[in-house]
Amino acid sequence: MAFLELDACTLSFGGLTAVRDVSLAVDAGELVGVIGPNGAGKTTVFNLITGVYAPDRGTIRLDGQRIDGLPPHRITQRGIARTFQGIRLFPNMSAYQNVVVGHSPRAGGLLGAVLDTPRAGDTRARIAAECEALLTLLDLTDRRDDAARTLSYGAQRRLEIARALATGPKVLLLDEPAAGTTPHEKREMMQRIRWLRDHFGLGILIIEHDMRMIMELCERITVLDHGEVIACGAPAAVRANPRVIEAYLGPEQS
Amino acid sequence: MDQLAQQLVNGLAWGSIYALIALGYTMVYGVLRLINFAHGDVYMVGAMSAYYLAHGLGFAMAPSLPGFIIVMGLSMVVCALLGALIERVAYRPLRRQPRWAMLTTAIGVSMLLEYGGQAVFGADPKFFPQLIESAPALRLGGAVVTNIDLLIFTVSLVLMLGLRWFVYRTRAGMALRAVSVNVDAAALMGINVNTIIAMTFMIGSALAAAAGAMVGLRNPKIEPLMGLMPGIKAFVAAVLGGIGNFPGAVAGGLLMGVSETLVAAYISSTYRDAVAFVILIAVLLVRPAGLFGSVTVEKV
Amino acid sequence: MSGLAHVARRNAPLALALVGLGVLGLALGRWLNGYYLQIVVLIGINIILAASLNLINGITGQFSLGHAGFLAIGAYVSAATTLGTGLTSAAVLPLSLLTGALAAALAGLAVGIPTLRLRGDYLAITTLGFGEIIRVVILNTDAVGGARGLGGIPTLAGFGSVYACAALCLVMLWRLVYSQRGAAFFAIREDEVAAAAMGIDTTRYKILAFVIGAFWAGLAGGLLAHFIGYLHTNSFTFLRSVEIVVMVVLGGLGSLTGCALAAAILTILPELLRFGAEYRMVIYALLLIAIMLIRPSGLMGGREISWPSWSSTPVR
Numbered sequence: 085m086a087f088l089e090l091d092a093c094t095l096s097f098g099g100l101t102a103v104r105d106v107s108l109a110v111d112a113g114e115l116v117g118v119i120g121p122n123g124a125g126k127t128t129v130f131n132l133i134t135g136v137y138a139p140d141r142g143t144i145r146l147d148g149q150r151i152d153g154l155p156p157h158r159i160t161q162r163g164i165a166r167t168f169q170g171i172r173l174f175p176n177m178s179a180y181q182n183v184v185v186g187h188s189p190r191a192g193g194l195l196g197a198v199l200d201t202p203r204a205g206d207t208r209a210r211i212a213a214e215c216e217a218l219l220t221l222l223d224l225t226d227r228r229d230d231a232a233r234t235l236s237y238g239a240q241r242r243l244e245i246a247r248a249l250a251t252g253p254k255v256l257l258l259d260e261p262a263a264g265t266t267p268h269e270k271r272e273m274m275q276r277i278r279w280l281r282d283h284f285g286l287g288i289l290i291i292e293h294d295m296r297m298i299m300e301l302c303e304r305i306t307v308l309d310h311g312e313v314i315a316c317g318a319p320a321a322v323r324a325n326p327r328v329i330e331a332y333l334g335p336e337q338s
Numbered sequence: 339m340d341q342l343a344q345q346l347v348n349g350l351a352w353g354s355i356y357a358l359i360a361l362g363y364t365m366v367y368g369v370l371r372l373i374n375f376a377h378g379d380v381y382m383v384g385a386m387s388a389y390y391l392a393h394g395l396g397f398a399m400a401p402s403l404p405g406f407i408i409v410m411g412l413s414m415v416v417c418a419l420l421g422a423l424i425e426r427v428a429y430r431p432l433r434r435q436p437r438w439a440m441l442t443t444a445i446g447v448s449m450l451l452e453y454g455g456q457a458v459f460g461a462d463p464k465f466f467p468q469l470i471e472s473a474p475a476l477r478l479g480g481a482v483v484t485n486i487d488l489l490i491f492t493v494s495l496v497l498m499l500g501l502r503w504f505v506y507r508t509r510a511g512m513a514l515r516a517v518s519v520n521v522d523a524a525a526l527m528g529i530n531v532n533t534i535i536a537m538t539f540m541i542g543s544a545l546a547a548a549a550g551a552m553v554g555l556r557n558p559k560i561e562p563l564m565g566l567m568p569g570i571k572a573f574v575a576a577v578l579g580g581i582g583n584f585p586g587a588v589a590g591g592l593l594m595g596v597s598e599t600l601v602a603a604y605i606s607s608t609y610r611d612a613v614a615f616v617i618l619i620a621v622l623l624v625r626p627a628g629l630f631g632s633v634t635v636e637k638v
Numbered sequence: 639m640s641g642l643a644h645v646a647r648r649n650a651p652l653a654l655a656l657v658g659l660g661v662l663g664l665a666l667g668r669w670l671n672g673y674y675l676q677i678v679v680l681i682g683i684n685i686i687l688a689a690s691l692n693l694i695n696g697i698t699g700q701f702s703l704g705h706a707g708f709l710a711i712g713a714y715v716s717a718a719t720t721l722g723t724g725l726t727s728a729a730v731l732p733l734s735l736l737t738g739a740l741a742a743a744l745a746g747l748a749v750g751i752p753t754l755r756l757r758g759d760y761l762a763i764t765t766l767g768f769g770e771i772i773r774v775v776i777l778n779t780d781a782v783g784g785a786r787g788l789g790g791i792p793t794l795a796g797f798g799s800v801y802a803c804a805a806l807c808l809v810m811l812w813r814l815v816y817s818q819r820g821a822a823f824f825a826i827r828e829d830e831v832a833a834a835a836m837g838i839d840t841t842r843y844k845i846l847a848f849v850i851g852a853f854w855a856g857l858a859g860g861l862l863a864h865f866i867g868y869l870h871t872n873s874f875t876f877l878r879s880v881e882i883v884v885m886v887v888l889g890g891l892g893s894l895t896g897c898a899l900a901a902a903i904l905t906i907l908p909e910l911l912r913f914g915a916e917y918r919m920v921i922y923a924l925l926l927i928a929i930m931l932i933r934p935s936g937l938m939g940g941r942e943i944s945w946p947s948w949s950s951t952p953v954r
Contacts, residue, residue, distance in 0.1 A: 134835060136831075155834070155839075156831075156834040156835055157834045157835075157836075157837050157838055157839045157840070160834075160835060160836060160837035161837045165835075165836075166835055168832070168835075172829050172831065172832040172835075173828075173829070173832070174824065174825050174828035174829055174832065174833075175828060175829075176828060176940065177821070177824055177825070177828060181821055181824070184818050184821045185821045185822060185824075185825040185833070185836055185838070186836050186837075187818060188818055188819045188820075188821050188822045188825070188836070188837075188838060189819075189822075189836075189837040189838060189839075191817070191818035191819040192817070192818065192819060193819065194814060194817065194819055194820065194846075197813050197814060197817030197818075197819060197820060198810055198813045198814055198817075199645055199649070200645060200648040200649060200813065201644065201645050202644040202645070204817075207818075208817070208818055211818050212818075247836065248836075250836075251836055251837050367759075371759070372759070373759045373762070373763065428927055428930075428931070431931055432930060432931070432934070435934055436934075437701075437758045437759065438695075438701050438758070438762075438891070439930055439934045440930075441701065441758075441759060441762060442883065442884075442887055442926065442930050443926070443927055443930040443931070445880055445883070445926065446923050446924075446926035446927040446930065447923075447927060449877075449880070449919060449922065449923035449926070450920060450923035450924060450927065452919075453916075453919035453920045453922075453923060454920050454923070456916065456919075457916050457917055457920055461916075573763070577760075577763070608778065611774075612771065612774055615767040615770055615771050616771075618763065618764065618767050619752070619764060619767055619768070619771075622753075622756060622760055622763075622764050623752050626755070626756065626760060
């Protein structure tokens, strides 16, 4: 039983079936990739896992407990965090504040803050330290007080990851973390992702279009096409899979 | 039974007025996603300008149907220009700002028209000249339909059909629909979005002016704050029908007129104005898209 | 040091300030002309109103246009409480203020819950509707005077009580939203979907913003009732809501110091414009439009005047 498990999930919007019978598993410390042509349903799978949608059929389990049907904030509190395909930072809040928001559900209570109790002070100091640490980890310390919308594209992607980590997840969902970044930034991102896996023991699920990155980084890859899983396995196997090739390049012309 | 039929006629007359104003709200919301708070006050300016035109052009002294039509037509022109001016000066600069910015400005423009109207026209009510003397024209099932009511129905119908023709049978109308769906895509297709939006305001304001002139005829007491409640009611009507939806605005307007007339007649006249708010809250809680609107889903 | 002693020590400066305000109030009452004193007190009440609306509109991003409704409920309920007890000593004031504020908070709950799903314009119009409904209901309630208004309220509130409440309000809101957990309020304004994805129960926070905002507005209403001594629903129309919105917008949505400053400016302004009586509102309307066209981010641009924090560290 893997830590995060999707079992035969199906989701339709009106007449359109976005994902059909999709099964997926991620264990602690695993790096799993999700690839497929555009419109294959990759982000929809993320949205299912994080509770934006509830599957019409099938189940989603985290550590053995069902999470399908729970609202997004509950699922995050259970230990799943994500980044977004189109970056969704809090644009007018500083980088530091964005990361603090990630911590906020586990921060001291509002009443304690208003009354300024000693316990509130301790928690505040501890969380502040954790936020600073995350910013340092993702090379954002020099942009700490800058509004998120003023950050460079690469910095914004890193900030999204820092913010997601602030929620203290056990599973991290990265939706195209390297999209639009330079090759140098991509290599750094790969190292960073490996480091996060090693250091925090996270299970990491990645959607990416950069094939080399996925093949090098992931231990297992799931391939989606038109909402269905067409292949799942080690990178070498997936790369050679004729259905996968066909999905990306089209059918063979004779 | 007679009373019911009569109330229905009254309700439909007011409903037609609300429908005309509601069309303006719905058109502007469609292209700008803005609730034009000032729209109800444009209706007031329509009534006021018709009043001054009637006196100024001498029609007040020589009542006639063609006279009224001319006065109404000219007030429609005046308000069309006013609408274009408001859009150009107060709304266009804020198009890239967050939504509350335009909403707040709209409130400011509304206040400006109301209090400016009080300063310019005087706060006391005026009496709209009787350009057409009210006389029974039809008897329908125990109800008396006056010639003025008949005029309201006819003019409203003509204007609505005209609008429908414009929106669905002309290129400008198609451009309007395009802008309502996706502003940026429309611009990329070569549509001059600024012109279309200005045009939308002009048409909506003209319709409101027609409504104002006809109300002047039917209920002659007009004053600078007369646009407040009808404005809100027409907005609710637009929401009821599905904001952005033209037939919806008409249906909503008629429903609003009939409901509040019936409530005033059979329950209590003090609750007449409250009907609008009750309908509004009911719609927004139960089916925010309105009767004919479509539900939009945000892509995550 | 025990927890309680710690809390007491941390809040000592605040308590000292409140005592100081009380003393100042007594002094001012003696030296200041009644007219000027009234303006100063009204500034204090408007500060509470602007700050409480700021929590809902500026900080949490829920565009509410019905704040006058909460003000009205607080005013009438507290007045009714005082009149109901028949007492005229200042001792009854805290009780009346509290009942008024709690009644308003309940109204905040009643408005906040159904409007959760609504966004932007729809939320604005619905809150406007609620505000009007509240006003019409009060207008038709003869027990509190109805159309004739409610008079004879003992004038128990003055500079001291108003500014003590204003200080409490500002400090409480400041500590609330600039705490680490309070960052959630801002996050909801910025991107509600992302906020939920970060584990924030957006529903709870939005309702909380309405309830707390309504509470303080209700408190301000109680102070108003016990300062003027007379109430009429004409003071609680949509226009009143708009006036408060203008204060928040002028100060800069989200800035507590900004809206306090704007409240002061906009309370004094109509008095300065007394000369052009009928043009007063026209100028007001032009001012509103001008602010939006020239500097929509307001005086403070959404930021606070930074002062050395003696209570909690703002989230920076």
